[in-house]
Amino acid sequence: xxxxxxxxxxxKGNLLENEPMSKHTTYGIGxxxxxxINPKDRFDLFNIxxxxxxxxxxxxxIGTGSNLLVADNGIEGIVLTPAKSLKQLEIKKNxxxxxxxxxxxxxxxxxxxxxxxxxxxxxxVPGTLGGALVMNAGAFGGEISNFLESVxxxxxxxxxxxxxxxxxxxxxxxxxxxxxxxxxxxxFKLQTEVxxxxxxxxxxxxxxxxxxxxxxxxxxxxxxxxxxxYAAGYxxxxxxxxxxKIGDAEISTHHANFFINHGNAxxxxxxxxxxxxxxxxxxxxGIELELEIRTLGFDPKELEVYV
Ligand SMILES: Cc1cc2nc3c(=O)[nH]c(=O)nc-3n(C[C@H](O)[C@H](O)[C@H](O)COP(=O)(O)OP(=O)(O)OC[C@H]3O[C@@H](n4cnc5c(N)ncnc54)[C@H](O)[C@@H]3O)c2cc1C
Numbered sequence: 001x002x003x004x005x006x007x008x009x010x011x012k013g014n015l016l017e018n019e020p021m022s023k024h025t026t027y028g029i030g031x032x033x034x035x036x037i038n039p040k041d042r043f044d045l046f047n048i049x050x051x052x053x054x055x056x057x058x059x060x061x062i063g064t065g066s067n068l069l070v071a072d073n074g075i076e077g078i079v080l081t082p083a084k085s086l087k088q089l090e091i092k093k094n095x096x097x098x099x100x101x102x103x104x105x106x107x108x109x110x111x112x113x114x115x116x117x118x119x120x121x122x123x124x125v126p127g128t129l130g131g132a133l134v135m136n137a138g139a140f141g142g143e144i145s146n147f148l149e150s151v152x153x154x155x156x157x158x159x160x161x162x163x164x165x166x167x168x169x170x171x172x173x174x175x176x177x178x179x180x181x182x183x184x185x186x187x188f189k190l191q192t193e194v195x196x197x198x199x200x201x202x203x204x205x206x207x208x209x210x211x212x213x214x215x216x217x218x219x220x221x222x223x224x225x226x227x228x229x230y231a232a233g234y235x236x237x238x239x240x241x242x243x244x245k246i247g248d249a250e251i252s253t254h255h256a257n258f259f260i261n262h263g264n265a266x267x268x269x270x271x272x273x274x275x276x277x278x279x280x281x282x283x284x285x286g287i288e289l290e291l292e293i294r295t296l297g298f299d300p301k302e303l304e305v306y307v
Contacts, residue, residue: 003055004035007078010047013040013085021070021079021296024062026126028218029267030070031297033060034077038084042184045080046158049182052078053156060296061182063100063131067220071297072267083128086184091116095149096188100130104137104144112202117193118147120202124209126221130183135292136170140205145170147188153181160184173225173292214252217260223274224257224289232289233257239280246272271302279305 004017015037021030034057039045052059058077062068082101089098089107091114098107104127108119121142125132132144133151150164161181169176177183209215224232236242236256244251249265251273252258259273278289282305295303 003057007035007048007051010051011037011039012044014038019079021065021074024079024081025065025068025070025220026218027065027069027220027261027265027270029072029261029265029270030065030068031072031074031267033075033079036079036081038081040085042086042154042160045154045182048078048080049154049156049158059156059180061130061179062296063128064103064126065220066126067131067135067293069220069267069270069293069295069298071295071302073297075297080182081128082130082182082184088185094190094192096190097185098129098188099185100128100133100183102129103127104129104132108202111190112195112198115192115195115198116190117198117201118142118188118190119144120198121205123202123206129186133183133186134175134177135173135294136175138173140208142205143170145175147190149187149189151177151186152184153177154184156180212255214254214258214260217252217258217262219252219258219260220293222257222292223259224277225292227287227289230285230287231257232292235281235285235287235289236277239277239284241277241280244273244276246276249273251277267298268302271298274303275305278303 018032019036020032022028060079062081064083086099086101089102104125108123111119121140125137137144148165150162152162154160226232233256241251242256243253247269248262249269250260252260281289
C-alpha cells in the first residue's frame with residue numbers, strides 16, 4: 001500500500017493530501033505538504049505519530065501559521081495542527097484549562113467575560129494557544145507564560161508529559177519546548193479584577209495594535225526579534241528600507257518589521273527581503289537581526305546575508 005493510502009486508513013480526523021500551505025498561513029504563502037492533518041483527538045494524534053515514526057516520515061506541528069514562512073517548494077512530510085479539533089476550554093473560578101487548538105483571541109475574550117485579568121494585553125494576537133506558548137507570544141507588556149501553571153505535551157512515542165511553568169524556559173519570543181513535542185493543553189491561574197480595569201487594559205492594547213501595525217495586509221507579524229537596545233523596525237527603517245519591494249512582497253511603510261504580501265508574493269520574495277534587511281542592518285549598525293518568524297522547508301542559507 002502507498003504511504004498516503006495507509007495514512008488515510010488510520011486517520012480519523014481531517015486529512016488533506018498534497019495541500020498548499022498557502023491556505024494555512026497568514027502570509028498566504030507556501031507550497032504543498034504531503035499531508036495536512038487535523039487529528040480528531042489525542043488517540044488519533046498518537047496513531048499518526050506512531051505511523052510517522054515507524055515509516056520515518058517527518059512531521060511538523062503548526063497552529064494557524066500566523067508566525068510562519070513556508071518555502072515555495074513546500075514540505076516533505078506531514079503537517080499536524082490542533083486548530084480545528086482540540087478546542088476545549090474550561091473556566092472554573094480563576095482557573096482556566098484550554099486545549100492547544102483554542103484560538104488565543106477566544107481564550108482572552110472568555111477570560112475577560114469571567115472578570116479574569118492577566119491575558120487582556122494579548123487581545124488581537126492571531127493564532128492558537130499552542131503557537132502562542134511555543135512563541136511565548138507577548139504584547140503591550142504581557143506574555144502568555146505569565147499566568148501559566150502547566151502544559152501537557154505528547155512526545156513522538158505517544159507519551160503524555162506534564163511540565164509545570166518552572167520546568168519550561170520562557171523568555172522574549174522563546175520557549176524551551178522541543179520541535180518533537182506536540183502541545184496538547186495548558187492550565188492558567190488568573191486573578192479576578194473589576195471589569196472597568198480589565199477593559200481599559202484591553203482597549204489600550206487593541207488601539208495600540210491598530211495604530212502600530214499594518215493590519216489591512218497579509219503578514220506574519222514581526223519578522224525579526226527586537227535587539228536588546230533597538231527595535232528591529234527602527235533598525236530596518238533607519239537602514240532606509242521601508243517600502244522596499246521584491247515582487248509582491250514589501251517591507252511595510254507603516255511598520256518596517258512587518259513584511260507584507262500584496263497578493264502574489266512568494267516565499268522567495270519574502271526571503272529575499274529578509275536577506276536584504278539583514279545585510280543592510282549589519283552593514284549600517286553592526287547588528288545581526290534574529291528571525292522571530294519560524295520557517296519550514298528552507299535551506300537555512302537561503303535566509304542569511306549574501307556576503
Ligand atoms: C498581524 C499579526 C500580528 C501579530 N502580533 C503579534 C504580537 O503582538 N505578539 C506576538 O507575540 N506575536 C504576534 N504575531 C505572531 C503570531 O500571531 C504569534 O506568534 C502566534 O502566537 C502564533 O500562533 P500560531 O498558532 O499561528 O502558530 P504557528 O505560526 O502556526 O506556529 C508557530 C510555532 O509554534 C509551533 N507550534 C504551533 N502549534 C503547536 C503545537 N500544538 N505543538 C507544538 N508546536 C506548535 C510551530 O511549530 C511554530 O514553531 C502576529 C502575527 C500577525 C499576523
